[in-house]
Amino acid sequence: MRQSLSRPLPLALSLLTLSALLTGCGGAKEDTPTTPPAPPPVQPGPLGLSFTSPVAANNVHDVGSAVSLQVSVTINGNAAPNGTPVTLTSSTATASLAPTVPTTLGGAATSVLNSTAAGPVVVNATVTSTTHSANESLKLYIRPVHQPLELLVPAYFSAAKDSPWTSLVSGAKSYPDVKITAIMNPNGGVLTSTTTANTDLATAMASFKGTNHKVVGYVSTLYGNGARSEADVKATIDKYLELYPTLDGFFIDEMASGSNRLAHYQAINSYIKSKNSALVVIGNPGIYPDQTYADVADTLTTFEGTAAAFQVLDPQQSSNTWVYSQANTAQAMLVHSASTCTAMQDSLKYANKARTNTGLVFTTDEATARAVTRLPSYWIQMLGTVDAINKGTTLPSC
Numbered sequence: 067m068r069q070s071l072s073r074p075l076p077l078a079l080s081l082l083t084l085s086a087l088l089t090g091c092g093g094a095k096e097d098t099p100t101t102p103p104a105p106p107p108v109q110p111g112p113l114g115l116s117f118t119s120p121v122a123a124n125n126v127h128d129v130g131s132a133v134s135l136q137v138s139v140t141i142n143g144n145a146a147p148n149g150t151p152v153t154l155t156s157s158t159a160t161a162s163l164a165p166t167v168p169t170t171l172g173g174a175a176t177s178v179l180n181s182t183a184a185g186p187v188v189v190n191a192t193v194t195s196t197t198h199s200a201n202e203s204l205k206l207y208i209r210p211v212h213q214p215l216e217l218l219v220p221a222y223f224s225a226a227k228d229s230p231w232t233s234l235v236s237g238a239k240s241y242p243d244v245k246i247t248a249i250m251n252p253n254g255g256v257l258t259s260t261t262t263a264n265t266d267l268a269t270a271m272a273s274f275k276g277t278n279h280k281v282v283g284y285v286s287t288l289y290g291n292g293a294r295s296e297a298d299v300k301a302t303i304d305k306y307l308e309l310y311p312t313l314d315g316f317f318i319d320e321m322a323s324g325s326n327r328l329a330h331y332q333a334i335n336s337y338i339k340s341k342n343s344a345l346v347v348i349g350n351p352g353i354y355p356d357q358t359y360a361d362v363a364d365t366l367t368t369f370e371g372t373a374a375a376f377q378v379l380d381p382q383q384s385s386n387t388w389v390y391s392q393a394n395t396a397q398a399m400l401v402h403s404a405s406t407c408t409a410m411q412d413s414l415k416y417a418n419k420a421r422t423n424t425g426l427v428f429t430t431d432e433a434t435a436r437a438v439t440r441l442p443s444y445w446i447q448m449l450g451t452v453d454a455i456n457k458g459t460t461l462p463s464c
Contacts, residue, residue, distance in 0.1 A: 113200035114140035115152075115193055118174065126207045126390060126420040133179040133206065135163075137191045145173025150193065157188035161208070181208040184391050207390040214456040215418055216245040217449070218348070218367075218398050218426040220438040222284070225250075225270040230441045235273045237441075241449040243456070245278040247346070247426070249317045250310075255286030257305035258298055268310065280314035282346060287320050287334070290327040300337050307341060315346030318363065323355035331362040348398065348426075354381065357388040360396070365426055368397050370435055373404035373413050379422065389423050398426035400435040407444040407464035411451050418455055427452070 119136035120127075127133050135154070139146040152175040154163050160183040168175040181187055189204045225231045238246050250271065252264045271281050283306040288294040306313055316338055321331060331349065338345050349363035352370035359366060368389065369379055376399060381389050389397055399417055404410045410429045417424040428435070430442045442448065450462035 111142035111195060111198065113146075113193055113195060113198045114138070114143070115191055115200040115202040117189075117191065117202060117204040120206075123421070125205065126209055126423065127181075128211050128420070129181060129184055129208055130211065131180070133181075135177045135179055135189065135204070137168075137175045137177075137202070139170050139173060139175060139193050141195065146170045146193075148172070150175070153192045155190045155192075157190075158183075158185070160185075161187045161189075163189070179206070184208050184210050186387065186390075207387055209390040209420065209423055210393040212420070213393060213395045213425055214245070215414065215452045216247065216395065216426050217452060218365075218400070218428050219246060219248045219441075220251075220400065220428065220430075220435060221248040222251040222438050223440060225264065225266040227266075229266075229270075231267075231270040231274070233441050233445060235270065237445055237449050238274060238276070238279050240446070241453050242276075242278060244449055244452050245280075247280045247282060247314070247348070248274060249284050249348075250281055251284035255284045255302070255319060256294075256298070257302045257309070260305055260309065263309040271310065271312065275312065275314075280346065281310075281312075282315040282317045282348060283310065283313050284317050284319060287318055287322075287331075289320050290322040290330040296330060296333055299334055303334075303338060303341070313345075315348065315364075318347060318349045321349045321351040321355070321359075321363075323351040323353055323359070325356045325358055328356065328358050328362065331359065335362045350398075350400075352400075354384060354386040354389070357386070360388065360392055365396050365398050367400055367426075368424070369399040369401070371401070373401050373409045373429065376401050376413055377416055379416075381423065382421070392423075393425065394423045395425035397424040399424050399428070401427075401429040402435040403431075403433055404429040404442075405431050407447050410442070410444050410448055411461055411464065414448070414451050414455060 116138050118138045119134055137152050139150055139152060148171050150170040151167050154166050154177055156163055161179055161181040163177050163179055165177055168177045185208060187206045187208055191202045193200050221234060223230045234248060250267055252267055253260055275281060285299060285302055287299055335347050338347055347363045348365045350367040352367060354368050369376055381387055401413050404413055413429045414427055416422055417427045430438055432438060447462050447464060454461045
């Protein structure tokens with residue numbers, strides 16, 4: 067009997083043990099989730115704040131591109147503790163930040179800026195402790211989306227048989243993806259007394275023109291100083307269109323750069339567009355003009371000079387940041403004294419930089435771009451270089 071009475075005891079103990087285990091594991095009841103603790107207030111002490119990305123030399127970006135921002139934060143000269151909040155704001159509603167209040171990790175807070183419109187943007191950063199605060203700002207320039215490089219060729223030479231126009235045409239056919247605008251110059255930019263078309267030039271034009279290739283007529287304006295009147299310039303434009311009806315536009319050379327001559331070039335541009343709104347107008351002041359000139363041409367040649375001088379060209383150093391509100395194809399360069407293939411490639415790579423923002427390019431190994439007599443010795447390599455830059459492939463060997 068005693069033996070039979072003691073048998074249920076192990077079963078009861080087992081049930082008690084199971085119950086305890088279930089209770090320890092929470093059983094069927096779930097724990098209430100807890101809210102993460104708020105970051106502690108920033109400890110007191112002198113604050114340091116600086117943008118470490120993007121660097122100053124990389125402050126021009128395309129509309130719609132994600133710009134990575136990084137802000138370094140120090141307290142008492144040491145990296146701020148992880149979780150230190152930094153408040154970011156932008157100067158324009160077209161530029162968004164995500165996140166707007168990043169927190170530090172390893173002393174740095176990161177965010178991403180995206181702008182939907184071209185123009186300058188200032189990003190402000192603020193960090194505050196119980197005793198101090200610090201502010202820092204970063205100015206960026208947002209430009210229209212980058213377009214592929216194009217060639218602008220001063221084809222001032224003869225179009226007779228076996229002339230440089232032959233190489234111009236064959237090169238264009240070899241690199242059909244490279245857009246080329248050739249500048250024809252049948253009579254020094256003055257056609258008021260010309261009565262017949264240059265048949266060699268008309269034939270060369272017909273062979274050259276195509277989907278990606280255009281021909282514009284050279285027009286001399288003598289800087290709008292009155293020596294060549296507005297009426298004379300308009301007469302030359304009319305004669306071009308009469309003799310060469312397939313012309314794609316005009317290269318307005320010797321353009322002034324000061325606002326006092328603006329009305330003269332506005333009138334010329336309006337006259338050309340009244341003939342055909344599709345006609346291209348390329349102005350050549352040869353330097354950065356007053357920013358009001360952005361409206362008197364589709365493209366402005368903002369540099370004409372040596373390869374060495376072009377390598378130090380910087381719109382930001384000359385207070386010409388207005389060019390970043392324009393497409394890169396609204397700026398052109400004509401570089402001379404680029405004596406080697408390597409110098410040519412360096413110039414084209416520099417033009418393609420966002421900070422330079424230049425889309426129409428040409429270099430020559432001659433000592434001037436104003437009286438080009440031939441194509442440069444590296445003509446085919448130049449075509450290949452533009453093609454490679456546009457496609458992101460290896461540059462041709464020099």
